[in-house]
Amino acid sequence: xxxxxxxxxxxxxxxxxxxxxxxxxxxxxxxxxxxxxxxxxxxxxxxxxxxxxxxxxxxxxxxxxxxxxxxxxxxxxxxxxxxxxxxxxxxxxxxxxxxxxxxxxxxxxxxxxxxxxxxxxxxxxxxxxxxxxxxxxxxxxxxxxxxxxxxxxxxxxxxxxxxxxxxxxxxxxxxxxxxxxxxxxxxxxxxxxxxxxxxxxxxxxxxxxxxxxxxxxxxxxxxxxxx
Numbered sequence: 001x002x003x004x005x006x007x008x009x010x011x012x013x014x015x016x017x018x019x020x021x022x023x024x025x026x027x028x029x030x031x032x033x034x035x036x037x038x039x040x041x042x043x044x045x046x047x048x049x050x051x052x053x054x055x056x057x058x059x060x061x062x063x064x065x066x067x068x069x070x071x072x073x074x075x076x077x078x079x080x081x082x083x084x085x086x087x088x089x090x091x092x093x094x095x096x097x098x099x100x101x102x103x104x105x106x107x108x109x110x111x112x113x114x115x116x117x118x119x120x121x122x123x124x125x126x127x128x129x130x131x132x133x134x135x136x137x138x139x140x141x142x143x144x145x146x147x148x149x150x151x152x153x154x155x156x157x158x159x160x161x162x163x164x165x166x167x168x169x170x171x172x173x174x175x176x177x178x179x180x181x182x183x184x185x186x187x188x189x190x191x192x193x194x195x196x197x198x199x200x201x202x203x204x205x206x207x208x209x210x211x212x213x214x215x216x217x218x219x220x221x222x223x224x225x226x227x
Contacts, residue, residue, distance in 0.1 A: 007072030015192025
């Protein structure tokens with residue numbers, strides 16, 4: 001299985017890359033980014049591309065891909081509505097259209113977020129844009145899926161590059177055992193390894209629904225099916 005990862009230098013993208021490299025049935029991981037990472041592996045091929053609004057120049061690199069894991073995303077805080085939509089919806093669909101042309105049967109896994117608005121009619125702009133992106137991905141690919149994690153904790157010794165997220169992880173760490181004891185963790189938290197494992201499960205086996213909430217992610221990972 002050949003896997004393409006977009007946003008592999010970020011926290012969630014690193015989980016996708018690491019879990020894919022560990023998977024015995026993954027023969028190649030294509031990491032697409034604006035700059036190469038320091039990670040090296042026999043199965044890893046890094047594709048440097050600067051214009052995320054147009055992926056047609058690297059369409060040959062994406063041919064015959066079996067799965068795409070999309071982890072590229074930004075916070076709406078501090079961004080204009082136009083920039084947030086351009087990055088969240090525009091970049092995602094630019095990649096989706098290129099991939100659909102060269103690998104129409106692939107599995108596309110889009111990382112969305114808890115609270116996303118599938119109706120595209122709610123009051124929250126970010127939730128509407130995420131919902132629009134989810135809907136477009138699922139409409140483009142029969143094997144299109146959206147993951148809606150809650151708070152994502154790092155795995156594989158990775159730390160978020162965003163200071164706010166690093167502070168949040170430090171704050172959550174002491175209460176994580178309590179959340180698990182109260183059985184709230186499956187609703188509220190996941191980690192990057194679980195996201196990677198579940199993305200691979202979707203590529204191998206699909207799922208009964210195209211939108212997976214945090215509890216679905218944790219349940220699938222805990223069941224041991226995505227191995």
